[in-house]
Amino acid sequence: MTRSRPAAWLLLLALAAPAAHAGLFDDDEARKAILDLRQRQEQGDARLRASMAENQAQLLEQINLLKRSLLELNNQLEVMRAEMARLRGQDEQLQRDLSEVQRAQADIQKAQKDVQQGVNERISKLEPVKVTVDGREFLVDPEERRQYEEAMALLRKSDFAAASSAFTGFNRRYPASGYTPSLLFWRGNAQYALREYREAISSFRSLVSTAPDHVRAPESLLAIANCQMELKDNKAARRTIDELMKTYPKSEAAQAGKERLASLR
Structure with missing residues (x-):
């Protein structure tokens, strides 16, 4: 009975060895798969971050471009306002000048009328x-x-x-x-x-x-x-x-x- 125990243990060890080897192999594969998954996830995260950074950069560039466009547009509006104010001032000055010319013409016409009336009166005083x-x-x-x-x-x-x-x-x-x-x-x-x-x-x-x-x-x-x-x-x-x-x-x-x-x- 005593002699048979070592043999039994050996038999058990022989039977158990493939199963242990198989379990060890399965753990490595799992770790490898996990590492691979983690790597892919990190790569995906990196690509996502890169894409987000690129999009953010593009968005920031678009925002800056829009700001520059708005600034340029505002400058153009200011120029246009200044031009309109200048033209309005010119129009008002032209209106004043026109009024002065019209008054001057009216004065000239009145003076001519007075002169003509005076001439007519003188002529009427002389004509039989x-x-x-x-x-x-x-x-x-x-x-x-x-x-x-x-x-x-x-x-x-x-x-x-x-x-x-x-x-x-x-x-x-x-x-x-x-x-x-x-x-x-x-x-x-x-x-x-x-x-x-x-x-x-x-x-x-x-x-x-x-x-x-x-x-x-x-x-x-x-x-x-x-x-x-x-x-x-x-x-x-x-x-x-x-x-x-x-x-x-x-x-x-x-x-x-x-x-x-x-x-x-």
Whole structure:
């Protein structure tokens, strides 16, 4: 029994040796597989980190590029704002300049209008104008008409002395005026009102002598007769009325003179 134990142990060892060898081999393979897996994982992690680093670098570059683009765009916007401000300033200056030019043009036009009006007024003062007095039409200077109308205005206001003086001054200044026959008649009336009968006779007689066909000529002869009557010269008055009736027999003055003649006899 004692002899058989070593043999048994040897048999057991012989039977167990392949199994132990097989287990040792399996552990190495597992470790190798684990190491290989770990290596692949580390490599994958490294590639991932490298890829992430590369992506991060690319992203950072893109961000920097975007920042530069934004900065450049902002600079362009600032340039554009400055240009717009400059153009706006130029536009405002042009508007002011245009307003100044328009005001200057308006001033020039007004000045030209004033000058033209002044020239027209001067010309109008020099150009003859057509008037009609006592049925007669003729040309007179504007100043000539003005002075005659002023003298007539004095007569209408019954300022006979001033009217007589104005008529006399007018006659000296415009001796050949178309107003002269009418002027002599109205001056004679002003003198008659002032009881300047001899002067009135002279005025009326001048009218009859220079313009016997004038509408006021018959009235002038009757007025002469009235002045002579005021002077108590009835004989001369009768002669004047006879002249009136012979020269202007159909006139109203002749009819009035005929009635007046009866009172003189």
